[in-house]
Amino acid sequence: MGTNGVAVGESVRDAVYRSCILLDDEKWSDWLNLCDADFEYEITAWSPEINKDMIYFSGNRDYLQSMTDMLDKHNTDHSPLRRHATVYTIDENDDGTLTVMSSLAIYQNLLDGINSHIDAGESHLFVIGRYIDKMKIEDGKAIFLERKVALDTRRLDKGSHWPL
Amino acid sequence: MPARNHNQWKANPPLKGGEWIDSRIYSDPEIYEQELEDIFKKVWVPICHESELPDPYDFRTATIAREPVVVARGPDNVVRAFLNVCPHRGMMIERRPSGSFEEAAPSGNPKRMTCMFHGWQYDMKGNCVYISREKEGYQDRLCKEDTGLRRLRCEVNFGGFIWVSLDDKVMSLEDWCGDAFKCIRKPLEAEPLEIFHYHKAVIGTNYKLWHDTNSEFYHDFMHYHNRVTGFNDAYFARENTAFKHGHVNVGSFEVQYDEYEGFESRAELSFPGLPPNQWYMVDLFPGMNFNLRGSALRCDIVTPLGPDKVMIEFRGFGLKSDTPEERRTRIDHHNSIWGPFGRNLHEDLIGVAGQGSAMLPGSENRRILHGRHENNLIHDEVGMRHYYDEWGKWMNRLPSDPSQPYMPAEAAE
Structure with missing residues (x-):
């Protein structure tokens, strides 16, 4: 990274943490506004059960917008998710883009997924993994080009309709 | 009828024998232990x-x-x-x-x-x-x-699945479920399959409630995706077919995948010998499901963990001969509906978790209705009726009153 490395690092961390807040708050369009028009998103996992890399979900920006716009038409577990990310590494690629790796833990605060009288308010760990983001810096601001949510968790119970 | 008092609530419904069951079979620890011994240790x-x-x-x-x-x-x-x-x-x-x-x-x-x-x-x-x-x-x-x-x-059979039984004297696998597989056997066996997806869910519900959901399509009202891509004359003409040993098929129709915004037709990658965008389902007693939606095969296997707890393993398959591009497309098709972050699976699992929460061990027994008759077509509940008649034979219990010995539905009226 060049002499403006400190500023780049701050922009990157700000973008990653801002993405967590916007996703936590289910502000899907605002989250997508942090992303490039050609943004690509994937949720993946490696399975020691079948010895394979797997893709659990994928889509571009338009697809994500469409899926999130239609959430009201679906029956969904509305238990809020809370994303805890820590940016570990920021590496510059040959083409000037950045690869950003963050450790990720997502907690679920139960609301209506099971029996709300008993369970609502309880929090538990939902998934663990990493965000592997590809970004570019534009006008001093970090823009998401790609996000891979690389999960370790493969016991996903009810799963989710939401991007992680 | 207005909301009912306790006696009215506890009364048997005005349906025939076999058209409703007692919820104790979903929650009673003694019944669960017997199911492990008398069913799961005896089947493939x-x-x-x-x-x-x-x-x-x-x-x-x-x-x-x-x-x-x-x-x-x-x-x-x-x-x-x-x-x-x-x-x-x-x-x-x-x-x-x-x-x-x-x-x-x-x-x-x-x-x-x-x-x-x-x-x-x-x-x-x-x-x-x-x-x-x-x-x-x-x-x-x-x-x-x-x-x-x-x-x-x-x-190893029916598309390369590995079948195991704990019973040395179990009947041949072909006799056990060969008839039920006929509708998809050709697509599954035309060429080798390969797994591309695995995840699991542990849900607080009885294993049979998951199998029920796979066996009845009346719950498509829950799925926005299925309503907009189906719910036409061809959908309502899909037929349920019962086979010996408690197995059931759900017949096919052409799904209009592109009616759901962002989704696409699966015609180009249909399994060999399967007409474009068709959708067959094979439900095997006591809790295994093979679901072929055009370009991808899903298989659910239940492992009961208690009367109110089940592990469900979800697998997805394509053809071993797939190019990387073909495989990627199959994976996307599979995930869009059936993945852990897809549109339908999440809804199905919320449904059975809700049933499990309302039928905990020790809760008051209820009458669970399986009485829809529509000439064995898609919203007919014949699949569940057929399953529970078989369950009654294996358990020597009457599904509508599990404290009584099994008898055929007509005799139980």
């Missing part, structure tokens, strides 16, 4: 797929009715199943979900199943081939020939 269970152990010495572990199982591919390419238990002191021999015995375990030798505890070793046919300090400890009283693994019935 598809525990994994041959593509999960492609090479000699590859293995995969599983559990049937609390019994740990290991399947391994031998150097002769034959897949065999064993109880995953060392005959010495009962240690589980292999603890990993999958892997290869080609490399030596820390306590053992290459190409052997080794019990880490005391280093006893077994070959891929289950023969005991090494007992640590055998002569010193056992002299001539016990030897390797006395301590082979417990072998289990094992067959």
